[in-house]
Amino acid sequence: MKKLMSGNEAIAYGAYQAGVKVGAAYPGTPSTEVMENFATYPGVYAEWSPNEKVALDVGVGAAYAGRRAMVAMKHVGLNVAADSLFYASYTGVNAGLVIINADDPGLHSSQGEQDNRNYARFARIPMVEPADSEEARQYVGVALEISETFDTPVLLRTVTRLAHSKGAVEFDGELQPVAPPAPDPPAYRRDPAKQVMLPANARRRRPVVEERLQKLGEYAEQTTLNRIEPGDPELGIIAAGAAYQYAREVFPGASFLKLGLVYPLPRRLILDFARRVKQVVVVEELDPFLEEQIRLMGVTVRGKDIFPLYGEFSPHLLRQCAAAAGLVTPPPEEEDPRPPLVLPVRPPMLCPGCGHRGIFYVLKQLNVLVTGDIGCYTLGAAPPLGAMHTCGCMGAGIGVSHGIEKAGVQEPRVAVLGDSTFFHSGMPPLVNVLYNRGATTTIVLDNRVTAMTGHQDDPGTGRTLQGGETTEVDIAALARGMGYQRVDVVDPYELDQVTQVVREHLQSAEPSLIIARRPCVLSRREKHPAPVVDADICVNCGTCLELGCSPLTQEEEHVSINVLLCNGCGLCVQVCPTGAIAFNA
Structure with missing residues (x-):
């Protein structure tokens, strides 16, 4: 039977079918639903880790111990996990390890675009890229087989359109894994020469990485993940992932080389395809990742001279670009009898009753320089609040505020971040302020949940991803344990209290922490009488x-x-x- 599933749902189902036993992630759009769905399957362990690096280390450990593992994160999350990604490339894995990486062309919910296919080449590990939900299901199992065959972690790339679009998926209806049940793992196999990356060991592993890449290149020539779809020999299209689906719609009669393994590339297959067609065009979102490598093979190819270097593709966009390049006939212009639709601008804003609003209102009234962070509270930068002046990435606000102080700026300033971000990457810069004798006041906007990505639990909520009760980490006690002497908890609904406490902290010459605690109104669904x-x-x-x-x-x-x-x-x-x-x- 078939079932409609989003790409994220299909990945979770494919992981369960393939016998993945351990899953770890940090929530981040567009990857969040992968682990949320995987956690619902019987006999698996799934967790929200404090950040993506921790999640990847958990996955590596499970694979070392002989269990198939899956780790999921959005594109910028792989930046956080990069240190672990590179050591895992050297050590290899005992059981399969697949890393789900969700890129976000068009910046639907991200602070920047990046093409993480480059990580595969940088770390010298394979990457597969499905084009629809059914392939997403299948490719998880294929990635795990590649992982175990070649002793390597494997990246599986999705994009927002695939992650959230639904398609028909083969579904057995009984939730039975396709892979045979894994036996209990034996005692941990200790292999320091392979898994302890001292320089001497790393030097011995370096040639192994190159030999593995050569073997993967031979595999790329033979795997059915890469296939030629014959058509009109006048035009040959090379594409992968969601871009393949767009190109199929725009160039229905063309010859296609559909790539499912996007790194390493099948050199002989590409050269064979190029000989079959008169003109080769690469259709890919974001970087000319395929195009540049194919040019180095000596193939004359077009790509980014036709299609944009940034932003999300669509069939309409591709058709416009292809028509301008003379690849397709421009569609006839039809006069639309309807008047143009003009919609009023509706800027994003904090929800009614959001606890963050009171904090930003007070900070604006006090004319405080605010260094911010990624989360719902980034909306504090929008008018009329207009009370956030920098925002880079998770955990950056505290370090930026400290740097501003050390540059000699005297005006009052605070750093703000959320509770989940505090656990993700807020603790090291908080320690740094203390250690390097700074005086930054940090405000943790504690809404008791990871709100922006859909109300996932974090170490401060007392609940795990799979619904178990656990230790509720106390941010105030943690800060005091670090050595912070001035720590206060306030209710952001009480403006007089917030104003008084913020003023006291700003007047102090010591580093300090304010915790503004008020549960997310959408998470608790509490509603009170209106004034x-x-x-x-x-x-x-x-x-x-x-x-x-x-x-x-x-x-x-x-x-x-x-x-x-x-x-x-x-x-x-x-x-x-x-x-x-x-x-x-």
């Missing part, structure tokens, strides 16, 4: 609108509150200078 506006008292000054809360709108004579949207947090009651907004007695 009301007394139209006779309201002077329509707009002060409450500076909160950037969507239920508040400014009418001709007074402000109104949409009670269907309002969460009843009461911030507007606190900031109204005339007392026109109040809760009913």
